[in-house]
Amino acid sequence: VESAQFPDTEFPIQNLPLGVFRRSPEELPSIGAAIGDSILDLSACARGGLFESDCRAAGEACLGQSLDPLMALDVSHWSALRRRVSELLRSDGNDVRRNGGRLRALLVRMDVVEMLVPASIGDYTDFYASVFHATNVGRMMRPDNPLLPNYKYVPIAYHGRASSIVSSGTRIRRPSGQTSGGPAVPPSFGPCRNLDYELEVGFFVGTGNALGAPIPIQAAEDNVFGLCLVNDWSARDIQRWEYQPLGPFLSKSFATTISPWVITLEALEPFRVPAFSRSPGDPSPLPYLSDPANTEHGGIDIDLEVLLCSGSMRERRIAPVTLSRSNLRDMYWTAAQMVSHHSSNGCNLRPGDLLASGTVSGASEDSRGCLLELAWRGEKPVLLPTGEERRFLEDGDEVVMRGRCTRPGFAALGFGQCRGMIDGAAEPR
Amino acid sequence: VESAQFPDTEFPIQNLPLGVFRRSPEELPSIGAAIGDSILDLSACARGGLFESDCRAAGEACLGQSLDPLMALDVSHWSALRRRVSELLRSDGNDVRRNGGRLRALLVRMDVVEMLVPASIGDYTDFYASVFHATNVGRMMRPDNPLLPNYKYVPIAYHGRASSIVSSGTRIRRPSGQTSGGPAVPPSFGPCRNLDYELEVGFFVGTGNALGAPIPIQAAEDNVFGLCLVNDWSARDIQRWEYQPLGPFLSKSFATTISPWVITLEALEPFRVPAFSRSPGDPSPLPYLSDPANTEHGGIDIDLEVLLCSGSMRERRIAPVTLSRSNLRDMYWTAAQMVSHHSSNGCNLRPGDLLASGTVSGASEDSRGCLLELAWRGEKPVLLPTGEERRFLEDGDEVVMRGRCTRPGFAALGFGQCRGMIDGAAEPR
Numbered sequence: 001v002e003s004a005q006f007p008d009t010e011f012p013i014q015n016l017p018l019g020v021f022r023r024s025p026e027e028l029p030s031i032g033a034a035i036g037d038s039i040l041d042l043s044a045c046a047r048g049g050l051f052e053s054d055c056r057a058a059g060e061a062c063l064g065q066s067l068d069p070l071m072a073l074d075v076s077h078w079s080a081l082r083r084r085v086s087e088l089l090r091s092d093g094n095d096v097r098r099n100g101g102r103l104r105a106l107l108v109r110m111d112v113v114e115m116l117v118p119a120s121i122g123d124y125t126d127f128y129a130s131v132f133h134a135t136n137v138g139r140m141m142r143p144d145n146p147l148l149p150n151y152k153y154v155p156i157a158y159h160g161r162a163s164s165i166v167s168s169g170t171r172i173r174r175p176s177g178q179t180s181g182g183p184a185v186p187p188s189f190g191p192c193r194n195l196d197y198e199l200e201v202g203f204f205v206g207t208g209n210a211l212g213a214p215i216p217i218q219a220a221e222d223n224v225f226g227l228c229l230v231n232d233w234s235a236r237d238i239q240r241w242e243y244q245p246l247g248p249f250l251s252k253s254f255a256t257t258i259s260p261w262v263i264t265l266e267a268l269e270p271f272r273v274p275a276f277s278r279s280p281g282d283p284s285p286l287p288y289l290s291d292p293a294n295t296e297h298g299g300i301d302i303d304l305e306v307l308l309c310s311g312s313m314r315e316r317r318i319a320p321v322t323l324s325r326s327n328l329r330d331m332y333w334t335a336a337q338m339v340s341h342h343s344s345n346g347c348n349l350r351p352g353d354l355l356a357s358g359t360v361s362g363a364s365e366d367s368r369g370c371l372l373e374l375a376w377r378g379e380k381p382v383l384l385p386t387g388e389e390r391r392f393l394e395d396g397d398e399v400v401m402r403g404r405c406t407r408p409g410f411a412a413l414g415f416g417q418c419r420g421m422i423d424g425a426a427e428p429r
Numbered sequence: 430v431e432s433a434q435f436p437d438t439e440f441p442i443q444n445l446p447l448g449v450f451r452r453s454p455e456e457l458p459s460i461g462a463a464i465g466d467s468i469l470d471l472s473a474c475a476r477g478g479l480f481e482s483d484c485r486a487a488g489e490a491c492l493g494q495s496l497d498p499l500m501a502l503d504v505s506h507w508s509a510l511r512r513r514v515s516e517l518l519r520s521d522g523n524d525v526r527r528n529g530g531r532l533r534a535l536l537v538r539m540d541v542v543e544m545l546v547p548a549s550i551g552d553y554t555d556f557y558a559s560v561f562h563a564t565n566v567g568r569m570m571r572p573d574n575p576l577l578p579n580y581k582y583v584p585i586a587y588h589g590r591a592s593s594i595v596s597s598g599t600r601i602r603r604p605s606g607q608t609s610g611g612p613a614v615p616p617s618f619g620p621c622r623n624l625d626y627e628l629e630v631g632f633f634v635g636t637g638n639a640l641g642a643p644i645p646i647q648a649a650e651d652n653v654f655g656l657c658l659v660n661d662w663s664a665r666d667i668q669r670w671e672y673q674p675l676g677p678f679l680s681k682s683f684a685t686t687i688s689p690w691v692i693t694l695e696a697l698e699p700f701r702v703p704a705f706s707r708s709p710g711d712p713s714p715l716p717y718l719s720d721p722a723n724t725e726h727g728g729i730d731i732d733l734e735v736l737l738c739s740g741s742m743r744e745r746r747i748a749p750v751t752l753s754r755s756n757l758r759d760m761y762w763t764a765a766q767m768v769s770h771h772s773s774n775g776c777n778l779r780p781g782d783l784l785a786s787g788t789v790s791g792a793s794e795d796s797r798g799c800l801l802e803l804a805w806r807g808e809k810p811v812l813l814p815t816g817e818e819r820r821f822l823e824d825g826d827e828v829v830m831r832g833r834c835t836r837p838g839f840a841a842l843g844f845g846q847c848r849g850m851i852d853g854a855a856e857p858r
Contacts, residue, residue, distance in 0.1 A: 125678075148674060154607055156671070158588065160588055161552055163552050164640055164775075164776055176774060178715065189715050189716070189717050189773070212855065235774070241583065243676075245585075245676070246587040246677065247675040249554075249587055254775045286607065286616070345679040345683040346855065347683055353592070426775065
């Protein structure tokens with residue numbers, strides 16, 4: 001595929017992320033691997049007998065309409081499939097020489113298909129792994145004591161809503177809900193006025209564990225199939241009123257957008273970096289969250305970017321503007337620590353479960369991963385090129401998230417896009 | 430079925446709860462209706478052509494191995510199935526006269542089968558709907574100001590973990606986790622020392638709504654398929670340390686036990702009562718949670734009971750002792766209000782989703798639905814007949830929950846049992 005060799009492609013042959021697509025709403029979904037501007041239809045490859053010997057089981061798992069059967073296998077099968085897909089696509093490979101025409105027929109152009117949520121997500125868990133985000137949010141509420149005493153010991157998380165996870169591009173209806181008018185007046189019900197995005201990275205569980213059998217940290221990464229981008233849309237005014245004492249609920253459950261391509265952990269191997277460097281005064285992780293290999297390369301170097309395009313920017317054909325840039329390597333907890341903590345009480349993780357990192361914010365002001373932080377509760381509105389100001393999201397705003405891995409001497413990998421546009425609230429009944 | 434006419438049966442012909450069972454681990458699960466000490470195999474009835482005309486769609490939905498296809502239909506289908514099953518089982522009915530022998534072959538004894546979780550639970554939501562429970566728990570933490578200001582406006586809830594929901598009888602392994610040793614010492618990881626149960630009632634969603642389309646309170650009960658008992662096992666020491674600021678997570682996700690029989694809302698019709706009477710100073714529910722029909726009969730009169738049997742009671746053949754009795758009608762929020770609130774932000778509820786009520790505690794001390802309240806944080810230990818004391822659960826303890834509806838002139842209905850025994854913690858690795 002020629003486009004896979006363009007220097008600015010997100011999907012060179014070193015990436016090969018997996019996803020689920022369909023050519024039309026009438027057609028059954030297929031599993032595919034992204035390559036340049038195209039998708040190799042892995043379901044068709046499997047039916048055509050192209051996945052044999054060590055990738056036969058993985059090939060059979062590609063016959064369904066969701067990635068979970070493949071996620072239910074293990075690293076050795078994921079690896080075998082990746083090798084085989086790479087071999088099929090190599091322009092100098094035997095397969096292309098022998099079956100070039102046949103392979104071309106199994107490629108479909110990315111811009112003519114619809115991408116779907118890639119797995120049946122049984123449970124969705126949202127972490128809170130950026131100490132910068134937690135500190136910023138804490139500072140707004142408790143200026144003298146921003147970070148709670150558990151933060152540097154416990155990878156804080158809450159259960160999210162699986163049913164409302166949607167694929168990139170799905171329009172997001174502004175939620176309604178209860179908000180407080182202050183201590184002296186009763187709350188009221190109406191459209192959210194403090195609508196926000198949260199830039200996160202998602203981890204899809206592969207393999208998983210039985211109930212009652214925790215995953216030790218040394219084995220944790222074997223239970224991560226791959227990564228995607230996550231926009232954990234948040235209604236801040238609803239959240240403020242509802243969240244005590246059991247945590248966020250309706251302020252989050254109206255929608256969560258994910259990018260459609262799952263970048264495998266194997267593809268990310270060249271971009272592994274040490275875990276976040278704790279400050280001298282920080283405690284060591286407890287033994288069940290400690291592992292020298294994790295300390296050494298538990299981090300992943302992914303540049304993340306949030307862009308915004310307002311309705312009037314779109315009308316005036318002004319390109320989306322960058323709101324923030326941050327990097328997953330700045331998270332206080334690694335993916336392995338999150339998996340290990342999550343299962344440490346015996347909770348079973350199932351293939352297809354989604355764990356999200358929490359808002360990825362860095363140390364600098366321009367690396368804050370949500371509007372609440374960027375515009376500091378509305379006190380420092382963000383200025384758009386049209387002269388508009390943003391404290392929170394307005395109807396017609398489109399939020400686009402991107403992720404990219406680069407390293408000298410290695411092909412750059414992209415995550416594709418995680419995008420969503422805000423529609424006005426539903427009419428009251 | 431003769432046993433269905435015994436005065437103490439939980440499953441007279443007026444009940445006909447639905448569940449999923451299998452005769453052996455090798456056999457595929459079937460859908461059944463409980464009747465006396467037996468189960469009518471509805472999957473076999475459907476295959477045998479016993480569900481025709483207005484219950485044909487419901488019959489086809491009984492061909493699977495889970496109740497969700499049936500839950501995905503609507504009240505009219507659920508009703509048609511109930512009428513037909515009742516007709517098949519009536520001892521004076523035409524079916525029994527014509528096909529008595531054939532029907533007997535479709536009955537299986539309840540005590541020889543294994544009951545399974547009845548639906549594929551996509552999302553599990555746990556409410557906090559008892560004002561008595563919320564006040565008691567709040568009083569332990571904030572004696573002067575026990576109830577948070579949002580409580581009487583917002584049906585508080587959090588997302589629970591779906592993967593670790595297990596059927597009655599499954600052994601519960603004591604979870605391990607992080608607990609705090611106090612402000613001056615670092616936390617440690619080890620077996621939970623404050624293990625608790627929570628008596629709750631679960632509501633299975635039927636029909637459901639599309640994303641972005643809230644369910645108005647007037648239609649809310651049409652989206653409730655039926656009820657079961659729920660034990661929301663809780664690790665209080667883990668909860669105390671982890672729950673700020675995002676709510677309970679690992680303190681709940683290690684296991685949730687549900688009773689296997691789903692009592693339909695139609696069967697509960699004779700036991701409907703007015704919604705909980707608010708105190709004179711309490712605010713009215715906001716309009717989206719208000720409905721005269723809900724005020725008039727949104728409550729359900731279900732007597733609930735928690736029993737405990739310790740290991741040494743079992744050894745000495747001492748019968749389980751009652752710890753508390755309470756009633757679902759004492760909940761501050763009704764099922765309709767919970768459904769309506771849950772979807773008010775556009776969140777989609779799917780057939781098979783489980784909504785739990787939160788701990789069902791009443792006004793009196795002997796109606797407190799968890800040990801945390803009953804033994805008041807360990808300050809007033811519960812005395813067992815063996816002389817043992819219980820502040821929290823010990824290994825070998827078995828907790829049994831029961832539910833029963835009675836009303837003069839009507840057959841009493843039972844919920845069956847929701848039971849679970851505590852196993853010791855896993856060996857540390």
